[in-house]
Amino acid sequence: MSLRSASAVLDRLDLRSTSARRAVITAVLSRSQPVTARELVARLARRGIGRATVFRTLDLLVRAGVLSRIHGIEGGERCFHYTRCAPEHHHHLVCRACGKVEEIDARRLDARLDSVARGHGFRALSHAVEIQGLCQDCH
Known part of the structure; x- marks a missing residue:
């Protein structure tokens, strides 16, 4: 997913388009498989995006119907996986x-x-x- 597409998602939801929000959207929606919040935090920390920002953005996108939150397992521990909401x-x-x-x-x-x-x-x-x-x- 391009930054332009991420900006379009935020515009459609009438949300402020920040670089952190665009990065979170792009990181999740560009994946073919669901991604954990832990993976996102690790990947986006290299770009200076904090853990709280990642979690707030994920919650916002789940509430807006852009992402699905799925219960899962990672390293033997329960966690949430995030993926795009399918149209159907x-x-x-x-x-x-x-x-x-x-x-x-x-x-x-x-x-x-x-x-x-x-x-x-x-x-x-x-x-x-x-x-x-x-x-x-x-x-």
Whole structure:
């Protein structure tokens, strides 16, 4: 992702376009796989961007719907992985051993979850599903 694209994301969200925010957006959205906050902090510290700025920007982008926050594992410890929000609704498979995250299409599950919510007189606005286990390489 280019800096111009990162600036466009911030403009679309009506957020101030700072060099730190552009760097965080570019670092996450240019990756094909989710990235941990720890990885981002280490990478962006070399550019003088502080830990608190990285975390604040990640939280801001999750709340704005630009990024997804996924529970994961890194080095045996629980952590969050961040990735771009796919244009279509999806869910995640998360390997507890290696931390690999895979997106899955679960439309039938979505329909069932909506039905369960309606059955309880509840109007669901959104939901997130993460299936944690072991990937093919780890089991």
